[in-house]
Amino acid sequence: MKKARQSHLFYQSHGRRPVLDQARGIYMWDVDGNRFLDGSSGAMVCNIGHSNETVLEAMRRQMDKSTFGYRLHFETEPAELLASKVAALSPEGLDKVFFVSGGSEAVESAIKLARQYALSIGQGKRWKVISRFPSYHGCTLGALALTGYTSLTQPFDPMMQEMPKIPAPTAYLDGRDPDDPATGRYYADMLETCIQEEGPESVLAFIVEPIGGASSGALVPPAGYMERIREICTEYNILLIHDEVMTGGGRTGRFFAGEHWGVSPDILVFSKGFSAGYAPLGAMVAHNDIVDAVLADGGFLHGFTYAGNPLACSAGLAVIEQIEAQGLLANAEKVGDILKHHLSGLMERYSFIGDVRGMGLLLAFELVSDRETMQPLPREISAFNRLVEIAYSNGLIIYSRRTRGGLEGDHFLVCPPMITSESQVEEIMALLVKSLDTFEREVAP
Ligand code: PLP
Numbered sequence: 001m002k003k004a005r006q007s008h009l010f011y012q013s014h015g016r017r018p019v020l021d022q023a024r025g026i027y028m029w030d031v032d033g034n035r036f037l038d039g040s041s042g043a044m045v046c047n048i049g050h051s052n053e054t055v056l057e058a059m060r061r062q063m064d065k066s067t068f069g070y071r072l073h074f075e076t077e078p079a080e081l082l083a084s085k086v087a088a089l090s091p092e093g094l095d096k097v098f099f100v101s102g103g104s105e106a107v108e109s110a111i112k113l114a115r116q117y118a119l120s121i122g123q124g125k126r127w128k129v130i131s132r133f134p135s136y137h138g139c140t141l142g143a144l145a146l147t148g149y150t151s152l153t154q155p156f157d158p159m160m161q162e163m164p165k166i167p168a169p170t171a172y173l174d175g176r177d178p179d180d181p182a183t184g185r186y187y188a189d190m191l192e193t194c195i196q197e198e199g200p201e202s203v204l205a206f207i208v209e210p211i212g213g214a215s216s217g218a219l220v221p222p223a224g225y226m227e228r229i230r231e232i233c234t235e236y237n238i239l240l241i242h243d244e245v246m247t248g249g250g251r252t253g254r255f256f257a258g259e260h261w262g263v264s265p266d267i268l269v270f271s272k273g274f275s276a277g278y279a280p281l282g283a284m285v286a287h288n289d290i291v292d293a294v295l296a297d298g299g300f301l302h303g304f305t306y307a308g309n310p311l312a313c314s315a316g317l318a319v320i321e322q323i324e325a326q327g328l329l330a331n332a333e334k335v336g337d338i339l340k341h342h343l344s345g346l347m348e349r350y351s352f353i354g355d356v357r358g359m360g361l362l363l364a365f366e367l368v369s370d371r372e373t374m375q376p377l378p379r380e381i382s383a384f385n386r387l388v389e390i391a392y393s394n395g396l397i398i399y400s401r402r403t404r405g406g407l408e409g410d411h412f413l414v415c416p417p418m419i420t421s422e423s424q425v426e427e428i429m430a431l432l433v434k435s436l437d438t439f440e441r442e443v444a445p
Contacts, residue, residue, distance in 0.1 A: 052319075110205075
């Protein structure tokens with residue numbers, strides 16, 4: 001006898017979603033024909049929109065040739081071409097590209113390369129990687145140890161090496177002026193204090209999301225922050241790792257967000273928008289000196305079976321070519337400014353929106369119970385879930401989290417694909433206002 005149809009899939013919780021049928025551009029349809037506007041590009045992934053025919057065609061061509069070549073047996077053309085392209089787009093000196101299949105793998109690779117580099121230059125006492133709170137660097141145990149997000153990390157504390165954390169520069173919560181370079185210095189100097197407290201000879205690296213992602217909701221650093229961080233790392237011989245898993249690939253209006261401040265890390269990692277959802281892909285890009293030293297010292301003791309997969313690399317290459325051919329960096333900047341202007345306008349209509357922030361098409365708004373004190377909405381309201389559900393029922397996908405600094409707050413990422421047009425911004429806003437009206441009536445005080 002046939003059993004009743006039952007899903008054997010599981011993710012994080014019991015909640016089930018409609019079954020996806022197809023996706024085109026910034027829209028997605030479920031099998032019942034309901035349409036959704038992808039206002040968060042999945043999880044800030046689908047930067048060039050869904051089902052781009054040129055990318056699909058490039059992948060089909062590669063599929064007809066080969067879909068796998070193990071790295072110990074073959075180099076592949078797509079991996080070689082993509083590595084050259086990535087090196088050309090990366091800051092000067094960062095010419096060595098190591099492929100992986102996602103963000104957590106990229107972060108793991110970066111911290112292991114950093115550690116091996118320290119060993120190869122006779123600095124084996126260095127092992128601590130300083131990160132920030134809040135932050136998100138991935139879910140594997142190494143990356144999780146760097147993640148500043150208590151509800152995700154706590155259950156695994158006994159299994160992880162504790163790593164030092166400094167506060168992220170939440171100027172908007174602390175009543176500091178983000179445009180004043182003194183603010184940037186104030187937060188960046190916390191890194192120097194931490195290094196001194198930990199013992200400079202034990203610190204290996206500092207990892208930072210140039211613009212905060214899901215953990216802090218598009219938190220843009222205050223003036224001078226990124227530059228001062230770079231200075232401190234150089235001064236103490238500490239490797240600077242930019243986690244551009246979410247920002248890399250153009251969403252902020254530059255291919256890498258670090259470019260906004262003209263700051264080069266020693267290692268950078270990126271993933272999501274790299275292959276923009278067409279195949280699992282990520283990369284670690286490292287300074288030549290680091291890689292040369294590690295390779296000369298016996299080699300990098302690290303690697304994943306699917307690294308440099310030719311199909312994923314053909315997708316990555318075609319995605320970058322589409323970003324260039326369609327001028328999507330400029331579009332992200334232009335349309336992002338328009339969308340941010342509209343989002344900021346919502347603060348006049350809804351007193352419970354406490355802050356709007358971000359750059360390009362990495363934008364967020366945060367809900368509060370009191371704009372003066374920036375106190376969050378009560379946890380019981382579960383605003384981060386409720387508003388997302390209301391928007392979803394209206395056919396708009398947005399992304400939310402509840403966490404910030406030492407306090408807790410609900411923020412929502414509005415990050416449509418970089419192909420979004422001005423008229424589609426109007427559509428996003430109409431759906432968002434409809435959803436916020438319902439939220440105000442049913443949930444917010
Ligand atoms: N680092 C950052 C900044 C991220 O935003 C994410 C994912 O959201 C990760 C790392 C982990 O990436 P993945 O989920 O692909 O492992």
